Amino acid sequence: MNSKTNQKINQVTEITLIVGIDLAKHKHYACSIDERGRVLHSVVELLLPRMTQAKRP
Template structure:
């Protein structure tokens, strides 16, 4: 899929959860945010 930044932002809805995972270190970290940017963990 070929989306620019505005298209990606427009896809975020109230039921969207954004998850980020850092796998670059020996210990892995994960965080989840709701559509408002509030940290869920």
């Protein structure tokens, strides 16, 4: 690993909360884990309003 990667890994502490988000076309999911990789909250479906594309003239 390069030193930049090691620096990023060293920034993770006991108070760090890591949230992984899976963005898909229609459904989105999130999961939170602690600094050791333990799941703190199971997968949650994110309910986001659909964005509409602006019509071109």
